[in-house]
Amino acid sequence: MRIEEIRDILKAEVLAGEDLMDRSVAAAGGADLMNDVLAAASEGAVLLTGLTTEKVLRTAKITGVVVIVFVRGKRPKKAVIELADAYQMPLLLTDCSLFVASGRLYMNGLRGLDGSW
Secondary structure, eight states: OBHHHHHHHTTOEEEEOGGGTTOBOOEEEEOSOHHHHHHHOOTTEEEEESOOSHHHHHHHHHHTOOEEEEOTTOOOOHHHHHHHHHHTOOEEEOSSOHHHHHHHHHHTTOOBTTOOO
């Protein structure tokens, strides 16, 4: 699935990386604890989270996440968006809850990090 498809499915606003919407995403995961992301995230994944700190971007960069979706309409501060631009990390913002966003992506064919159906 491409990032632009995720944007459309979640009716998300692009906060950073408008020119990177054609990147492919292999799987999805959701977490607010970055230790969980470090333990489970995989290269090419989308991370759905309600945490809007710079730590999220640093963790995503380390794990190879290709796009971050902030859920529940939680808008990050300008410094986070600027860091995303520096990392060339697309950021999306959706009003969906983590549960609903995950479900919508799953129903449209994106699988979890373990590949499960």
